[in-house]
Amino acid sequence: MDIAFLLAVGASFIIAGFVKGVVGLGLPTVAMATLSLVMAPVQAAALLIVPSMVTNLWQLAAGPGLRALLRRLWPMLAAVVAGTLTGGALLPKDGGVWAVVALGAALMLYALAGLFSLQLRVPARHEAWLAPVVGAATGLVTAATGVFVMPAVPYLQGLGLARDALVQALGLAFTASTIALAASLALHGDFSLGAAGASAYALLPALAGMLAGQWLRGRISQELFRKCFFIGLFALGLHSALKPWLA
Template sequence: MLPIPDLADAALVWAIFLLAGVVKGVTGFGLPTITLGLLALTRSLPEAMALTLAPAFATNVWQALAGGAFRPTLRRLWSFALAGAAGAWLGAGVLLARTDAAQLSALLGVLLVASSALALLGPPWPPPRPGRERWLQPLMGGASGLLAGLTGSFLVPAAPWLAALRLPPAQFVQGFALAVLAVMLPLGAGLARNGLLALESGLTALAGLVPAFLGMAAGQRLRARLPEALFRRAVQAALLVLGLYLALRGALAA
């Protein structure tokens, strides 16, 4: 017999998915990090990671295929995404069960605050030279995937790195989505290997696909009205807010 989710808890989860979908629609990222940060107030980080898998995967399939820049984005970022998948397996499949998740979440928040504050308050970062970009792509992807495997959030250094590439908004959004899709499968496999995927959590997450997509659609309409410079500042501002929240929550839990 299938387990019946608690309705009050399920409603809270779906409301979080709706909010995270709006942010993801505007900035191109943030759904896993927002859901993880809020869900971890009432459950363990690994359980929150399991709840986030299905909505993150489904919304990123949509995001990766929309925008008309799939092929050029894949050609430029394939090594970034592939290295991210390898890092996610190492983090979730090997290291997660041996690591204090609260401390890692706080560290992730500190990294987010530092990178976004520099982007917002410092001079613009020059894009990497083509020769350097080729070997930095897998390095940045692997580091991002490792942190995603340990915390569920694929933001650092992925978002600052993609912003430094000066990608057009469509390619930024699609590139981020492609990399997240590459990370989700090994992340889910790693959680399953450690016995961290529960049927009840999966049912609640599947039902949350509807509010996640509704929020993402609303956010995309809002993003279409933003000029490119404002879009990039919105990306960095979202990173700053998310980082402050994660760092403060981790410090309070220590």
């Protein structure tokens, strides 16, 4: 790891941690978006494992009702793991330009959903069949892009959970996705001891950025920050999607 690489990783995770500190989510998404500017998505995905795991466990532990959420969400969580491992086995090991395009598309979809405050409504009677479908789709997107927000985040937001329960549910889903992504990368030789060490290094700037974001949270307009965040994320996604033709 040379100095330029360490600086790029550090800056990416400071920004990603800062966003998570302010709005409560977005660390893996922002890290993937920024790191993909300088490296392949599979390399970026390996780097985010440790920071994502630690910060999501932190978020998961802060909620009120883990056992009840596990009982409700386990079909989706199990499908996330299965979808990620299946996608990792079936998709090309090096997606090349199409992996970058897929990452850009996922980022743009997530950004548009946030910008326009798209809100699903998931009737309780449909959860039994919809949860595994959403989980499997999220797993496939995770395997292809390293981003595990679509369509899990809109689905969880549509369940009508209380705010604290929603934050904990997101932490639970992201933790399951991170574990599955780490397992998929390890099975294909993309999460070695060297990658684990680099990922552990990335935890320090991620936590520093997160603490700075939490300090600033009550001092700025969160709504304005969220809009700027999603606009920036859309721009990064557009750049990734067009990257093969810009080179």
